[in-house]
Amino acid sequence: MPMPAGEIESLIREGIPDARVEIIDLAGDGDHYEARVVAESFRGQPRVKQHQRVYQALGGRMGNELHALKLSTAVPE
């Protein structure tokens, strides 16, 4: 079940208010995305925790409606 890029972006922003989010539709099929999430509040958190926060923001859609999301997280330079 495809999911529009804008919806992914707004869910992440809602869950992580200080996040800058960039979504790339990798295959043009609305089903394979890459998300780059940069947030000051990631600072000091291990990568696993940063990714878990993004998955939490997506509220259970990851692995269900959202099949393939390549995720990278970072703190602002």
Added chain:
Amino acid sequence: MTDVSTRIDEIVKKSDIVLFMKGTALFPQCGFSSRAVAILDHLGVAFETVDVLQDPEIRNGIKDYSDWPTIPQLYVKGEFVGGSDIMMEMFEAGELQQLLTEKQVAKA
């Protein structure tokens, strides 16, 4: 602990490196799993794989066990490390190699 998390606990503690994946190391059934296998192969370490497609109980249970929604999942010495994106980021930064050295995981 539920039965399935006890099972998972035993699996991840039995081997130094365990990869829960879709398919097998020789025949991965998903691009993300395939990438995870390629990274471990490249590092030249011995690892066990668990094919979650053959075991629906593990496939669901592993997500609660690690609070992580996707497969593959890498465990080193019983500890959850991450999925394929984290493995790739860590590998590129040299952190995965460092983790294996710190945890004293021998080369195959």
